Amino acid sequence: AQSVSQHNHHVILSEAASLELGCNYSYGGTVNLFWYVQYPGQHLQLLLKYFSGDPLVKGIKGFEAEFIKSKFSFNLRKPSVQWSDTAEYFCAVRANQAGTALIFGKGTTLSVSS
Amino acid sequence: EAGVTQSPTHLIKTRGQQATLRCSPISGHTSVYWYQQALGLGLQFLLWYDEGEERNRGNFPPRFSGRQFPNYSSELNVNALELEDSALYLCANDRYSGANVLTFGAGSRLTVL
Numbered sequence: 565a566q567s568v569s570q571h572n573h574h575v576i577l578s579e580a581a582s583l584e585l586g587c588n589y590s591y592g593g594t595v596n597l598f599w600y601v602q603y604p605g606q607h608l609q610l611l612l613k614y615f616s617g618d619p620l621v622k623g624i625k626g627f628e629a630e631f632i633k634s635k636f637s638f639n640l641r642k643p644s645v646q647w648s649d650t651a652e653y654f655c656a657v658r659a660n661q662a663g664t665a666l667i668f669g670k671g672t673t674l675s676v677s678s
Numbered sequence: 679e680a681g682v683t684q685s686p687t688h689l690i691k692t693r694g695q696q697a698t699l700r701c702s703p704i705s706g707h708t709s710v711y712w713y714q715q716a717l718g719l720g721l722q723f724l725l726w727y728d729e730g731e732e733r734n735r736g737n738f739p740p741r742f743s744g745r746q747f748p749n750y751s752s753e754l755n756v757n758a759l760e761l762e763d764s765a766l767y768l769c770a771n772d773r774y775s776g777a778n779v780l781t782f783g784a785g786s787r788l789t790v791l
Binding site for chain 1: 681711713718719720721722723726733734736768770779780782783784
């Protein structure tokens with residue numbers, strides 16, 4: 565069964581700082597990878613996804629993530645964070661196999677100070 | 679279009695009681711997923727229903743059960759409640775089975791006293 569590990573529990577940054585949130589998964593086969601975000605008081609929503617093709621994927625609000633197959637990683641990045649990026653970020657993986665569900669990491673809380 | 683709607687928003691129960699949570703999917707969405715979001719544990723997969731059938735189940739005891747109705751709405755039942763069942767329970771849809779892109783509801787906050 566697949567699993568997801570997010571390295572950082574809580575990240576605190578100042579506005580304009582660069583962001584990188586780590587995500588590693590364990591599964592030997594083909595996977596689909598996601599980052600979801602939960603802003604304070606809002607629903608969980610999709611930030612970006614990787615199914616196949618270019619391993620560098622771009623999402624909403626200037627976020628991007630890079631899939632490195634050899635490292636089983638899918639790290640999230642943003643060159644310059646804003647106060648409005650304060651949220652909880654979840655990495656998720658789904659094995660590309662019928663009958664498997666989307667499995668989430670434990671989440672990383674990002675706090676951005678203005 | 680209306681999003682995924684869940685009810686009740688908040689529910690307070692005592693140990694040993696039963697809780698029933700409900701989810702109404704986006705029109706046309708046939709798959710329903712249930713997740714438990716407990717403090718510090720992220721989202722843990724509970725159950726997946728599609729076309730009225732249970733497709734997959736997470737690592738939860740049998741007292742967590744559910745069903746999906748012909749209109750694709752779903753119910754999550756938690757029997758013999760324990761204090762550690764206190765959590766936000768999230769329901770999600772994808773547009774068709776295996777589409778992967780989940781749309782989440784606001785959740786039902788269950789508090790067990």
